Amino acid sequence: MTSPLLETASRVAGWARHGEEVEAYVGRSSDTRVVVYGGEIESLSSATTEGVGIRVVSGGRQGFAYAGSLDPAVVEETVAEARDNAGFGTPDEHVGLALPDRVPAADLDLWREDLASFAPEAKVDLALDLERRVVAGDPRIRSVESSSYGDGAGQAAVATSTGISASWRRTACYVSAYALAGEGDETQTGGGYSVGRSPADLDVDKAAADAVERSTRLLGARKPASARLPVVLDNRITTTLLSILAGTLSGEAVLKGRSLFANRLGEEVASPLLTLVDDPTDPDAYGAAAYDAEGLATRRNVLVDAGLLRSFVYNTYAGRRAGVASTGSAVRGGFKSPPGVGCRALTLAPGNESQAQILARVGTGLLVQSVSGVHSGVNAVSGDFSVGAEGVLFRDGVLAEPVREITIASTLQRMLRDVVAVGDDLEWLPGSAAGVTLAIDGMSMSGA
Amino acid sequence: MTGRRGGTGPGGTLGGVLDPSSLQRALATALATGGDFAEVFVEDKRISSARLDDRRVEELTSGRDRGAGIRVVVGDTTGFAHTSDLSEEGLRRAAEAAAAAARGGGGGARTVALTASEAASPYRARIAPEDVPKDRKVELLLRADDAARSGPDRGAVVQVSAGYADSRRRIQVANSDGLMASDEVVRTRFGVTAVARGDTGMQTGYEGVARTMGFEIFDELDVEQVARAASARALAKLAARPAPSGVVPVVIAAGRGAVLFHEACGHGLEADHIEKQSSVYHGRVGEMVASPHVTLVDDGTMGREWGAFAVDDEGRPSQRNVLIENGMLTEYMWDFLRARKAGHATSGNGRRQSYQDLPMVRMTNTYLLGGTEDPEELVRQTPHGVYVAQMGGGQVNTATGDFVFGMTEAYLIEDGEVTVPLRDANLIGNGPEVLRHIDAVAGDFAMAGGGGMCGKNGQSVPVGMGQPTLRVTGITVGGTAA
Numbered sequence: 033m034t035s036p037l038l039e040t041a042s043r044v045a046g047w048a049r050h051g052e053e054v055e056a057y058v059g060r061s062s063d064t065r066v067v068v069y070g071g072e073i074e075s076l077s078s079a080t081t082e083g084v085g086i087r088v089v090s091g092g093r094q095g096f097a098y099a100g101s102l103d104p105a106v107v108e109e110t111v112a113e114a115r116d117n118a119g120f121g122t123p124d125e126h127v128g129l130a131l132p133d134r135v136p137a138a139d140l141d142l143w144r145e146d147l148a149s150f151a152p153e154a155k156v157d158l159a160l161d162l163e164r165r166v167v168a169g170d171p172r173i174r175s176v177e178s179s180s181y182g183d184g185a186g187q188a189a190v191a192t193s194t195g196i197s198a199s200w201r202r203t204a205c206y207v208s209a210y211a212l213a214g215e216g217d218e219t220q221t222g223g224g225y226s227v228g229r230s231p232a233d234l235d236v237d238k239a240a241a242d243a244v245e246r247s248t249r250l251l252g253a254r255k256p257a258s259a260r261l262p263v264v265l266d267n268r269i270t271t272t273l274l275s276i277l278a279g280t281l282s283g284e285a286v287l288k289g290r291s292l293f294a295n296r297l298g299e300e301v302a303s304p305l306l307t308l309v310d311d312p313t314d315p316d317a318y319g320a321a322a323y324d325a326e327g328l329a330t331r332r333n334v335l336v337d338a339g340l341l342r343s344f345v346y347n348t349y350a351g352r353r354a355g356v357a358s359t360g361s362a363v364r365g366g367f368k369s370p371p372g373v374g375c376r377a378l379t380l381a382p383g384n385e386s387q388a389q390i391l392a393r394v395g396t397g398l399l400v401q402s403v404s405g406v407h408s409g410v411n412a413v414s415g416d417f418s419v420g421a422e423g424v425l426f427r428d429g430v431l432a433e434p435v436r437e438i439t440i441a442s443t444l445q446r447m448l449r450d451v452v453a454v455g456d457d458l459e460w461l462p463g464s465a466a467g468v469t470l471a472i473d474g475m476s477m478s479g480a
Numbered sequence: 481m482t483g484r485r486g487g488t489g490p491g492g493t494l495g496g497v498l499d500p501s502s503l504q505r506a507l508a509t510a511l512a513t514g515g516d517f518a519e520v521f522v523e524d525k526r527i528s529s530a531r532l533d534d535r536r537v538e539e540l541t542s543g544r545d546r547g548a549g550i551r552v553v554v555g556d557t558t559g560f561a562h563t564s565d566l567s568e569e570g571l572r573r574a575a576e577a578a579a580a581a582a583r584g585g586g587g588g589a590r591t592v593a594l595t596a597s598e599a600a601s602p603y604r605a606r607i608a609p610e611d612v613p614k615d616r617k618v619e620l621l622l623r624a625d626d627a628a629r630s631g632p633d634r635g636a637v638v639q640v641s642a643g644y645a646d647s648r649r650r651i652q653v654a655n656s657d658g659l660m661a662s663d664e665v666v667r668t669r670f671g672v673t674a675v676a677r678g679d680t681g682m683q684t685g686y687e688g689v690a691r692t693m694g695f696e697i698f699d700e701l702d703v704e705q706v707a708r709a710a711s712a713r714a715l716a717k718l719a720a721r722p723a724p725s726g727v728v729p730v731v732i733a734a735g736r737g738a739v740l741f742h743e744a745c746g747h748g749l750e751a752d753h754i755e756k757q758s759s760v761y762h763g764r765v766g767e768m769v770a771s772p773h774v775t776l777v778d779d780g781t782m783g784r785e786w787g788a789f790a791v792d793d794e795g796r797p798s799q800r801n802v803l804i805e806n807g808m809l810t811e812y813m814w815d816f817l818r819a820r821k822a823g824h825a826t827s828g829n830g831r832r833q834s835y836q837d838l839p840m841v842r843m844t845n846t847y848l849l850g851g852t853e854d855p856e857e858l859v860r861q862t863p864h865g866v867y868v869a870q871m872g873g874g875q876v877n878t879a880t881g882d883f884v885f886g887m888t889e890a891y892l893i894e895d896g897e898v899t900v901p902l903r904d905a906n907l908i909g910n911g912p913e914v915l916r917h918i919d920a921v922a923g924d925f926a927m928a929g930g931g932g933m934c935g936k937n938g939q940s941v942p943v944g945m946g947q948p949t950l951r952v953t954g955i956t957v958g959g960t961a962a
Contacts, residue, residue, distance in 0.1 A: 069756065075838060076581040077560040079574075083545075094538070100545040101564045110544075117540035120618050124536055152581070177758045177879070212758055212879055221758075221879045255956075258726040288534045289639045290675055290682075368543060408873040408886025409906030409958065413675055413684045418723075418905040418958040420875070420884035437882050439908050439958025441725065476960040478725040478908070 038199040040102060041191035044086065047111055048193035053129045054111070055087040055196070057325070058102065059367045061186035064152070068159040068179050076152065085367035086114040089128055093121035096370045126352040129192045130326040133357065137322040137329035138313035142202035144230035147183055154231070155181045162207050162236050166224070169244035172213045172251060176243070177221075179209040183231075188367075190327040198327035203229050204318075206462070207239050213247035220253065220436075222246025222401075227318065227462050246401055250422055253434035256479045262397035262452065263440055263475040264390060264426075267459055267467030269400050270380070274465035277308070277444065278375040279412045281335050283346035283361075285373075287353050292415050292445060293341055301341045302448035307381035308336040310345060310361070317377035319464045325364040325371040333359050335378075347373045378465040383454035387469040390453045392429030394471050399424045399431065400440065415443040421477075438479040447472050497522045497546075497662075500594050502568060503654040507592045509575035510552045511656060515582060517553040517820075518575075518592075519655040521793060522566070523835040528609060529645035532621035540614060549835040550574045552582040553817065559583070562836045594660040599797035601790040603783030605666035605694030609646035612695045617644050620670065620703050627704035628674050628711045636718065637711050638682070639675035644668075646695070653795030661795035666694045667786070667942060669931050670703060672710040678718035683903075685713025686870075686888065690931020690942070692788040713870065713889050716901045723890065723905040723959025729865035730907065731858060731893060731951045735926030736870050738945030741776055741848055742934070743874040743883035744911040745769070749803050749811075750829070750841040751818040753878045760881035760912055761809060769809045770915030773851055773950075776804040778813055780828050780844035785944035786931040787844040794830035794839050801827045804915075815841045833939040840936060845944030851921030855949035858920050860896040866957055867891045867898045868907075873932065881911035884958075905959040914952055922949035 037058045044056035060082035067074045084107055085098040095117025099110045121127070163179035183205035191197045208225035224242030226235040265273065285291040293301060302308075312321045312330035324330050326348055334342050345361035346354060350373050363374035391399065404420035411417075418441040424431045442450070455469030503520050510518035524546045531538050547564040548571060559582025563574040621642045628640040645668070652662040671688025687709035691697050732740065745761065753759035761769060770776075780798025782788050789798050794816040802810055814822075815830035818841065831842035859867065867890060874885030890902040927946035934943040 072555075073557040073583075075558040075560060077562075077838065078577060078581055079560075079562045079836065081562075081836060082564070096539050097542040099543065100547065106544070110542075113542045117542060117614070120530070120537060120540050120614050122536040122538075175757065177756050219758075219760075219879045221877055289677075292682075370539060370541070404875040404877070404882075405873070405884030405886060405906045405908075408871075408875070409884065409904070411684060411904045413682050414717075414904065415681065416904045418886075418960075420882070420906055420908045420958070422882075436880065437908055437910055437956065439884070439906050439956065441905060441958050441960045443960075476725045476958075478956050478958045480727060480956075 035187065035189055035199040037187055038189035038191060038197065041189040042197060044107060044111060045191040045193045051090055053089040053193050055129050055190065055192040057085040057188065057190045057367050059083060059186065059188040061184050063184040064155060065182040066155050066159045066180060068156065068163055071160065073156055076156070083367040084110060086111050087129065087370055088114040088118045090118050092123035092125055092127050093118050094127050095119070095121065098368045126349055128348065129194045130196050130328050130348040130358065132195045133328060135329040135331060135360065140315050140320055140322045142229060142320060144203045146230050146232065147185055147203040147205060150231050158207055158231065158234065158236060162209050162240055165236065165240035166209050166211050166243045169240055170213065170248050172215055172248050173244060174212045174214040177210045177212055181207050192327065196327035198323040200321065200323055205231055205234065207234050207236055209239060209243045211243040211247040213251055215251050218251060220247050220250035222250065249424060250434045250436060253422065253436040255437045256425065256435045258478050260474055260476050262394045262471060262473045264394060264397055264399045265470045265472065266399065266401050267457055267469055268461060269403055270470045271461050271463055271465045271467045272403060272406055274378045275463060276410055276412055278378055278464060280444065281344050282373040283344040283350040283354055286344050287350055290413050296341050299341055300339050302336055302339045303451040304339040305383065305451050305454050306336055306339055306448065308378060309334050310375040310378050312376040314377055316460050317466070318460045318462050319376035321376055324360045324362040326362040328358055328360045328362070330360040330376065345373055345375060347371055376464050379458065380454055380468050382456050382458040382468055384456050385453060387455055387457055390455055390469055390471050391426050393453065395429055396427050398477055399426055415445045417442050417444050417447060438477050441476045441478065450474050497524050497650055497652045498566060500660060502571060503660065504592060504594055506550060506571040506575045507654060507656055509572050510550055510579050513579050515552045515554050515579060517656055519551050519653065521549045521835055522652040523547060523649065525647060525649040526610065527645065527647040529643065530617045530621055531643050532625055533641040534639065535625060537618050537621060545834060547835045548574060549837070550578040551838060552578045554582040557582050558838065560838050592656045593658050594654050595658050597659055597661045597795065599661065599790045602781045602788045602798065603692055607695040609648060609666065609668065609695055620644055620698065624672050624703045624707040628672055628707035631708060631711055633715050636676045636678055636715055637674050638677045640672065642672045642707065644670050651793060655795065659795045661791045663790045665692060665789050667692050668694060668697050670701065670706060672707045674711040674714040676714035676718055680718060683714050683717035683720065685710045685717065687713065688930045690786045691784050692786060693784050717903065720901040720903045722961040723902040724866065724957050724961050725959050727954045727956050729862050729951060729953055730868060730955050731862055731865060731949065732868045734855065734922065734924040734949045735928050735946055737868050738847060738928050738947040739871050739874045739885050739932065741947065742843065742846055742943065742945055743876040743885055744909065744914050745776065745804065746843050746846050747876050748878045748881065748911055749813055751812045751814045752841045754812050755818055758879040760878070764809050765811065767809055768807045769912055770804055770807045771918045772807040773918050773921040774804055774807050774915055775802070775849040776846065777802050777849065778843055778846045782845045782944065785845045785927055786942045787944040792828045792830045793832045796826045796828045796830060798844060799828040813841050813843065815839055831941050833941060837939050840939065842936065842941050843934060843943050847927065847946035848948065850923045850925035850948040853920050853922040855922040855924050858922055858949060858951055859893060859898060862893050862951060863896060865893040866902065867893050876911065882908065883911055884908045902959065905957060907955050907957050909955045914955055917953045918950055919953050920951040924948050
């Protein structure tokens with residue numbers, strides 16, 4: 033594939049001066065978003081965004097600059113700015129750009145041509161259709177606060193003066209609805225969505241059914257008395273939990289003394305039911321990617337194997353400091369940030385029980401359908417975990433009354449050890465992790 | 481204060497990014513196929529930041545974003561497009577795309593006469609960030625690192641990270657009503673996170689300051705003091721016990737817990753939630769929604785505070801708006817389109833993250849006015865409870881009113897005294913209920929100073945907050961202790 037973006041990146045990388053390394057990351061994406069409300073289009077946005085992020089390394093020091101433009105004069109100015117910035121870092125022998133490591137990149141086809149030919153009218157119709165289905169799904173649905181369709185076609189390239197040259201592209205789209213259900217003075221909310229690489233992948237029925245079920249089943253929810261009890265996390269919530277864990281398994285966090293798991297390689301850190309893998313080469317993963325943000329091939333990394341901590345993830349810098357190779361785990365938030373370390377496609381090895389079977393076996397507890405305040409109530413350094421929650425209590429394995437305005441709390445360390453079941457319902461969801469039902473014993477539910 | 485257009489400031493000539501005639505042509509193109517309203521929003525933003533971690537200055541970052549967002553409104557439908565190409569041709573294409581998106585039919589040529597409007601700037605930066613040598617920014621980080629590691633218990637402080645960031649954002653707005661306005665806002669923030677390790681594991685402490693100011697902020701801000709506060713917080717928590725689980729009285733220190741109001745009612749008073757009836761405060765203007773101790777204000781004109789500006793991202797002057805007065809709901813916050821639709825005056829709350837985003841109703845600086853109680857007496861009158869000395873972020877479901885907020889420094893109150901430190905936890909409550917349960921407000925009003933970023937529908941904007949010491953008679957603390 034010849035990529036104009038890669039040509040731009042390579043040309044810029046070629047501007048490296050003697051004794052200097054230069055990396056150019058170039059990105060472009062075309063995005064559309066339709067929001068409908070009450071049977072009318074509320075807004076329709078469509079635009080292309082592009083830009084460049086430049087790293088310059090010299091004398092063990094790194095500088096970074098970005099610009100939201102590929103105008104040649106702007107790109108030149110950005111390189112000069114990155115070069116100037118490199119003069120102010122603290123020298124570190126491990127600082128440097130990636131070097132080709134001959135690991136072959138997975139052959140992933142994440143681009144769907146049919147997205148480009150999908151007419152704006154059809155996008156609007158999908159969002160309207162979803163809204164109609166949610167409203168028709170249950171007489172208690174009062175309205176849909178927003179029903180939307182969005183898509184993006186993104187391309188990126190990274191090239192360095194050290195021999196890295198990689199480019200990739202991907203498409204993605206979604207439909208999403210947020211329903212308001214009501215009875216009397218009471219209102220409850222619930223969302224549903226469907227994601228895919230092309231509109232053909234979208235399941236509007238399922239998105240509508242989820243929004244209806246999640247909002248209506250909370251009607252009548254009360255604030256229960258505080259208790260310590262088993263908690264069953266719905267698959268979406270497990271995705272959130274895994275994303276938090278990813279931060280603690282970053283080799284950079286370990287080196288900097290910020291990880292719960294530093295110095296614990298080879299030890300039992302979780303229930304033997306837990307096997308955690310980050311595998312961006314899996315084409316089904318939402319975060320699938322053939323290359324990492326430094327242009328190295330991504331690879332399958334086993335992080336926890338039957339409860340034993342097996343490895344951390346590294347980018348080039350963290351790997352050099354730790355004396356290991358990069359695991360192809362450089363990530364970045366587009367062209368505006370230099371590469372960090374992270375996971376893209378975390379998944380737990382699924383168990384062999386359905387959610388219903390898990391509820392039956394656990395007997396009594398809380399099924400959590402949504403959480404809030406993850407950024408304010410989880411401290412990934414100390415491990416303290418406390419989040420707002422909504423869900424349904426279950427008894428004798430059967431769903432009973434809905435509950436709201438509660439928190440569930442424990443510590444990340446304990447939660448990993450207290451896992452008593454992993455579901456068989458593995459599903460790739462938006463973000464960097466797959467969803468699966470997870471049962472955790474002995475959490476504190478704080479309520480009335 | 482003079483208007484911003486054509487003025488000069490520390491960064492050289494300011495004024496509009498584009499000249500009025502190209503804005504006029506873009507508006508004409510936007511309305512060429514019909515449309516009730518069109519707007520061009522131009523932004524030129526430069527940022528710089530520096531980060532220290534693990535005893536190293538890791539890197540300096542510079543960034544520039546420049547572009548225009550154009551919206552066209554036909555009936556209830558908004559079409560939107562943006563471009564980083566500010567040439568005549570780039571603007572024309574974006575205007576056509578926005579018009580097509582709004583599906584404007586019929587219409588015909590329409591020209592718009594633009595009149596520059598002037599709004600007083602709440603604060604003008606004295607020292608532009610780009611005029612400050614980079615090594616001075618780096619030096620702040622190194623000083624903070626040393627200070628964070630130099631207290632009496634320095635051995636326990638095992639890691640320190642510090643960040644400096646500044647931004648200079650120039651905006652220009654022109655619309656088909658003939659409005660033309662511009663603004664320039666300089667913001668600076670500085671923060672330190674310390675990690676301490678003890679027998680019970682690791683704990684973190686954060687302290688930061690963020691203001692709508694230039695580098696002159698450091699004339700009054702002692703970075704060593706910021707760093708020592710971060711370390712002290714991490715060290716104190718090494719002895720922390722698990723927080724209680726259940727409903728307890730909570731006393732919140734002045735300036736440290738304003739996120740409570742941001743979540744408990746701020747978001748719920750945004751007119752977009754009101755219009756869609758997805759707020760528990762819908763239809764309640766004129767009703768008592770809080771205890772009589774509560775007077776809540778949103779004020780974009782508060783110079784130097786993190787959420788201040790002269791004009792909002794729709795070109796409207798920032799305002800001081802009283803939302804709740806002595807417990808009674810008096811007003812919502814509005815953006816231009818919703819105010820227009822409701823036949824209501826705008827309130828200067830239309831904001832957007834960047835030219836790539838549509839504006840929405842957003843808060844600016846939201847604060848609770850001071851009362852009369854003595855803060856120490858308030859603690860003494862609380863036999864048992866939790867004292868929150870610092871809060872992190874929060875989140876709210878405006879339709880149900882349920883909201884959470886995190887405490888990042890807290891203590892038990894036993895027999896009217898602040899005693900042992902508590903581990904981090906979220907608190908959860910219901911907005912209208914918690915507002916009714918505020919039974920005492922002290923006279924020691926303070927702004928938070930830390931500078932929050934408020935997220936809504938994927939857009940993040942800086943917001944300020946403030947409040948005096950206050951007590952909530954009961955709220956659920958989400959810890960693990962019985």
